[in-house]
Amino acid sequence: MTVRLFVRTLSELCITVGALIVLFVVYVLYWTGVQAGSATAGQLDGLQRAWAQRPVEAAAPAEPAAPAPAPYADGKGFAVMYVPRLGQDWEWPVLEGTRTDTLKKGLGHYAGTARLGETGNFAVAGHRRTYGDPFKDFPRLRPGDAVVLTDGTTWFTYRVDRAPYRTVPTDTAVIDPVPRRSGFDGPGRYLTLTTCDPEWGSSHRLIVWAHLDATQPVTAGRPRALRRPQASDG
Amino acid sequence: MYGWIWRHLPGNAWVKALISVVLVLAVVYVLFQYVFPWAEPLLPFNDVTVDGQ
Numbered sequence: 001m002t003v004r005l006f007v008r009t010l011s012e013l014c015i016t017v018g019a020l021i022v023l024f025v026v027y028v029l030y031w032t033g034v035q036a037g038s039a040t041a042g043q044l045d046g047l048q049r050a051w052a053q054r055p056v057e058a059a060a061p062a063e064p065a066a067p068a069p070a071p072y073a074d075g076k077g078f079a080v081m082y083v084p085r086l087g088q089d090w091e092w093p094v095l096e097g098t099r100t101d102t103l104k105k106g107l108g109h110y111a112g113t114a115r116l117g118e119t120g121n122f123a124v125a126g127h128r129r130t131y132g133d134p135f136k137d138f139p140r141l142r143p144g145d146a147v148v149l150t151d152g153t154t155w156f157t158y159r160v161d162r163a164p165y166r167t168v169p170t171d172t173a174v175i176d177p178v179p180r181r182s183g184f185d186g187p188g189r190y191l192t193l194t195t196c197d198p199e200w201g202s203s204h205r206l207i208v209w210a211h212l213d214a215t216q217p218v219t220a221g222r223p224r225a226l227r228r229p230q231a232s233d234g
Numbered sequence: 235m236y237g238w239i240w241r242h243l244p245g246n247a248w249v250k251a252l253i254s255v256v257l258v259l260a261v262v263y264v265l266f267q268y269v270f271p272w273a274e275p276l277l278p279f280n281d282v283t284v285d286g287q
Binding site for chain 1: 235236266267274277279281284285
């Protein structure tokens with residue numbers, strides 16, 4: 001009788017563990033995407049609302065005595081990124097900081113790196129898989145591809161300079177103001193994207209560098225790279 | 235284990251079945267709301283940044 005009880009309890013435990021694993025896979029593959037979808041939609045909505053309320057006059061960037069802009073608030077969205085190569089409707093909010101919680105809601109701007117459009121390196125990290133898979137097709141990025149960002153007042157069009165570069169997680173020099181191995185040889189307005197490699201692993205990182213190619217005020221409409229996504233093929 | 239739970243649920247078979255469904259849903263909710271969000275960062279999918287660690 002005790003043997004039967006033991007065997008039965010053991011099999012019930014195995015079935016329970018199996019069900020737990022299946023549920024966890026569902027959570028990782030599906031539910032994190034659902035959550036990220038609603039979180040990013042909320043972020044995008046919030047940004048669009050905040051930008052719509054901002055007076056257009058304050059957006060004019062040409063004033064010489066303009067005060068230094070407020071620093072990005074940790075964990076808060078401040079820009080929207082578009083990468084036509086990753087999809088015509090590929091649109092992700094960029095939040096300040098790269099903490100785990102922040103990266104669940106969108107892309108994360110490395111604290112301490114340059115501000116959007118400024119001299120230095122605007123470095124952004126994003127999930128390759130889970131939480132909406134923003135950088136799933138990261139290896140498809142090619143030189144000349146557009147990475148377009150807006151902070152509500154200005155469109156920034158960056159151009160990718162070389163195919164994704166694979167490195168190790170400790171290689172922090174890739175987000176330096178003049179990134180090592182990037183081919184840039186002097187100060188400039190750069191952008192760095194980082195994600196993990198391989199797709200489901202964490203042993204390496206994939207890096208893409210770009211330089212600022214053009215800016216235009218939002219009042220001038222969407223930049224050409226977004227209007228004709230395939231025009232950027234290089 | 236499951237037999238023990240089934241025997242200790244009140245009511246007839248239908249009531250037991252209903253309570254079981256509610257219990258299963260409650261367990262799934264707790265897993266998705268609290269346990270999995272805690273466990274998921276322990277997996278490598280979150281490591282997308284370059285850092286000194």
